Amino acid sequence: MNRNLAYALVVFAATAAAAGQAFAETPTLETTPFVSVKTRADVQAELAQHKANGVNTYSIQYNPLKSFKSTAQREQVVAEYIASRDVVAATTGEDSGSAYFAQARTPHSVSRTLAGTPVNTAR
Secondary structure, eight states: HHHHOOOOOOOOOOHHHHHHOOOOOOOOOSSSSOOOSOOOHHHHHHHHHHHHTTTTTTTTOOTTTOOOOOOOOOOHHHHHHHHHHHHHHHHHHHHTTTHHHHHHHHHOOOOOOEEEEEEEEOO
C-alpha cells in the first residue's frame, strides 16, 4: 500500500512540476481610428450588385476560373518550369538555399574583410 501511495505522490509531483505556469498575452489595442472611404449607401449598392450577379463566393459550385483564358502556350510554360526548378530545388532544400545563395554571389559584388586584417593601414 505504501508503495502505491509513494508512486502516486511521485507522479503527482512530476505532473505539477511539468505543468509550469501559463501567462495570457495582453490584447493588442488599436488606437488608430477607422475612417471609411465609402458611405453606407455605397457599400449597400455594391452588395446589391454582387447579389444581382448571382455570384456566391461561399457556394460549392463557385468557380473563379470558369472564364479564365491563358495567353501562354504550353511550350512556354514547360520551358519556364524547367528553367526555375533547379532554383526552387536549391532554395527549398535542407539548408534553405544558403549554399545556393553563397555560390550565386559574384566576387566583385562582395567586399571581404578577413579576421586580422588591419582596418587602418596608414601609419
